[in-house]
Amino acid sequence: MSKINDLIKELCPNGVEYVKLEELVDYIQPAKYIVKNTNYDIKYDVPVLTAGQTFILGYTNEKDGIYYASADNPVIIFDDFTTSNHWVDFNFKVKSSAMKILISKTDNLFKYIYYCISNIDYVPKEHSRQWIQVYSQFQIPLPPLKVQEEIVRILDKFGELEEELEEELEARKSQYEFWRGKVFDAKGKTKTYKLEEVLESLKTGLNPRKFFRLNTEDADGYYVTVREIGDRNVRYWESKDRVNKDGLLRINERANLEIGDVIFSGTGTIGRVSLIEETPDNWNVKEGVYILKPKKEIINPVYLMHLMRSDYMKKLYSDYIVGSPVSSVPMRDLKNVKFELPDLDTQEKISNILDKFDRLVNDITVGLPAEIELRRKQYRYYRNKLLDFEEIDHEFIAE
Numbered sequence: 001m002s003k004i005n006d007l008i009k010e011l012c013p014n015g016v017e018y019v020k021l022e023e024l025v026d027y028i029q030p031a032k033y034i035v036k037n038t039n040y041d042i043k044y045d046v047p048v049l050t051a052g053q054t055f056i057l058g059y060t061n062e063k064d065g066i067y068y069a070s071a072d073n074p075v076i077i078f079d080d081f082t083t084s085n086h087w088v089d090f091n092f093k094v095k096s097s098a099m100k101i102l103i104s105k106t107d108n109l110f111k112y113i114y115y116c117i118s119n120i121d122y123v124p125k126e127h128s129r130q131w132i133q134v135y136s137q138f139q140i141p142l143p144p145l146k147v148q149e150e151i152v153r154i155l156d157k158f159g160e161l162e163e164e165l166e167e168e169l170e171a172r173k174s175q176y177e178f179w180r181g182k183v184f185d186a187k188g189k190t191k192t193y194k195l196e197e198v199l200e201s202l203k204t205g206l207n208p209r210k211f212f213r214l215n216t217e218d219a220d221g222y223y224v225t226v227r228e229i230g231d232r233n234v235r236y237w238e239s240k241d242r243v244n245k246d247g248l249l250r251i252n253e254r255a256n257l258e259i260g261d262v263i264f265s266g267t268g269t270i271g272r273v274s275l276i277e278e279t280p281d282n283w284n285v286k287e288g289v290y291i292l293k294p295k296k297e298i299i300n301p302v303y304l305m306h307l308m309r310s311d312y313m314k315k316l317y318s319d320y321i322v323g324s325p326v327s328s329v330p331m332r333d334l335k336n337v338k339f340e341l342p343d344l345d346t347q348e349k350i351s352n353i354l355d356k357f358d359r360l361v362n363d364i365t366v367g368l369p370a371e372i373e374l375r376r377k378q379y380r381y382y383r384n385k386l387l388d389f390e391e392i393d394h395e396f397i398a399e
Contacts, residue, residue, distance in 0.1 A: 015390035051079035116140035141389035184312035196335035205285035212247035222283035236283035
């Protein structure tokens, strides 16, 4: 960090100019780069991008309408509604028109501008397009090129360290998936059940329609969709939609959420699974999110969670998936899926083993996830410090 301090003292001791983003960045509408077919496959070459958290949705074999980006010709994809953004230096197509493709229009270091864009502390308050009227009007500090280069070098190094940890974590996850598959495929003393035979009930949530409205002034509960499911526990606090107390009660007349229930995404992105371990008094789920209420005298709730996540179970219910472009596993068919189930003692042993694996690869308080989270906090801290410049006081200089 001493080098960057020396450069600032030498090249911009009195501060730097602050410049609107619209003066530094131009944008391209993405319409001609939108993918036509969403039948993605890893064997295809061209990634399909979203500016949201997922980033790479899949890969397409389409040959037309590709945006040719590279290390020499990079772009930033910017979600025009959420302001999420990503640096892209490879060829790609996009999922939708809800983004802008940002390109440089000055001789400033574009990667530096990207870091400034990512560092802007702004959350949209309404669902409307953001770039032209709002985001492009934000001002960023513009130090001399040598200072920009050193800032980019430091922040890139943080990114490389995080990527190395994430690659190691992915390897651990692959090991976890392999051994989980082995556990459920293993032959032994088991009994064949239909899924409905081990459940008290299989229910779903409720969509607004005529029953209730979302995001009313008195709405302080969380309306959970597929996006908030997938970790061991539902990340209800990440939901962007709110529902009031009457709406929560109306949904729960159908869903009947309780501790020990397993949440399963049966529509859209099928197969995301979570477990309810705390009383869900301030959230509930939409229609298409299924609630599996286990018969605890037959099946351990934790075992059921791991079972529904397993490739073993995915293979069994995949034959029942219907619909396009929005797919689903109908509840009547999911109930009839047959699988092998060991006794409760064996279930508990398996659950304990898989829980340990799960914590190692998913719990941000231990192991690699904890180290990655620490790196991210360090990165955000130093990015904020590095991009915090005094603005030139022109009146002082004139005097």
